[in-house]
Amino acid sequence: MASVGAGGVPAAIAPTVPGELSAAGPVTAQPGLSGRRRRRLNTFRYTVFTIFTVFFALPLLALLRMSLEPQAGSGGWSVSGWKQIVSYSVVGTPSLLSRVAVTLELAIVTGIVVLALLVPTMVWVKLRVQWISRTVEFLCLLPLTIPAIVLVVGLVPIYNWIEQRNVSTLMLFWIYVVLALPYAYRALAAGLNAVDVKTLSEAARGLGASWFTVIFRVIVPNMRQGILNALLLSSALVLGEFTIAYLLLYVNLQVELYSISRNTPNASVLFSTSFAALLFAFALLMILSYIGRPRRGRG
Numbered sequence: 129m130a131s132v133g134a135g136g137v138p139a140a141i142a143p144t145v146p147g148e149l150s151a152a153g154p155v156t157a158q159p160g161l162s163g164r165r166r167r168r169l170n171t172f173r174y175t176v177f178t179i180f181t182v183f184f185a186l187p188l189l190a191l192l193r194m195s196l197e198p199q200a201g202s203g204g205w206s207v208s209g210w211k212q213i214v215s216y217s218v219v220g221t222p223s224l225l226s227r228v229a230v231t232l233e234l235a236i237v238t239g240i241v242v243l244a245l246l247v248p249t250m251v252w253v254k255l256r257v258q259w260i261s262r263t264v265e266f267l268c269l270l271p272l273t274i275p276a277i278v279l280v281v282g283l284v285p286i287y288n289w290i291e292q293r294n295v296s297t298l299m300l301f302w303i304y305v306v307l308a309l310p311y312a313y314r315a316l317a318a319g320l321n322a323v324d325v326k327t328l329s330e331a332a333r334g335l336g337a338s339w340f341t342v343i344f345r346v347i348v349p350n351m352r353q354g355i356l357n358a359l360l361l362s363s364a365l366v367l368g369e370f371t372i373a374y375l376l377l378y379v380n381l382q383v384e385l386y387s388i389s390r391n392t393p394n395a396s397v398l399f400s401t402s403f404a405a406l407l408f409a410f411a412l413l414m415i416l417s418y419i420g421r422p423r424r425g426r427g
Contacts, residue, residue, distance in 0.1 A: 195400035209396030231381040235366040238304040239359045242312045268313035280375045297378045312358035319354015367409045
């Protein structure tokens with residue numbers, strides 16, 4: 129005679145609830161499967177992290193070591209290359225500090241102009257004219273297909289006219305905006321796609337909000353991370369750009385460091401200036417990457 133389970137249902141035909149033991153016996157599972165996957169994933173992560181750390185750290189350590197090479201005839205380590213960089217900012221001409229200030233101003237102006245152009249345009253296209261989104265994407269990604277030398281050749285007449293007006297190096301922001309468009313567009317598109325734009329806009333409009341309020345007070349705060357990523361990429365481009373500024377005869381931080389390294393007999397200055405530029409860019413980008421991150425409340 130079959131045993132009777134709970135509720136009078138025979139145990140042989142009683143349904144087995146997930147997570148419970150049936151009357152016929154315990155459910156056999158594959159023990160340790162998720163644990164093995166987790167260990168494999170952690171091993172893969174640590175391996176990749178170690179490889180990339182070595183890949184980036186070894187050249188930087190070699191660069192630092194070469195910057196501490198002594199001059200001919202002296203032994204041991206020497207910081208003369210680093211002292212010579214400081215002398216360009218402290219003694220005589222303050223050109224290096226002025227180029228740092230100009231480069232930072234270029235990064236700020238470029239980021240502001242890129243955001244002012246792309247954020248309202250992309251939100252409006254997403255809300256009202258989605259049929260033109262492919263055209264906007266094509267125009268924003270087009271600078272990736274144009275070499276820098278071609279851009280310089282096309283912009284030389286414009287910048288020759290600008291130079292006749294005795295304007296500063298800040299006028300480079302026009303071409304930097306063009307160069308930053310593809311990267312900023314992708315970052316903003318990722319942030320915009322993560323937001324339910326249609327629902328937010330319909331709710332705001334239903335409450336009587338204008339389109340300006342919908343865009344700048346409802347949608348833009350919700351895509352903050354995308355805006356910060358776009359600003360970070362634009363700043364990184366400006367901090368590392370050398371070719372266009374050099375060909376257009378403008379002097380930013382990279383061109384100034386190149387000039388310092390070429391005009392000094394001490395070879396260690398070349399390595400110290402390069403390492404100092406990398407440290408400066410890395411520190412600035414780290415600060416930008418942490419600005420605006422949500423802070424975890426203390427429990």
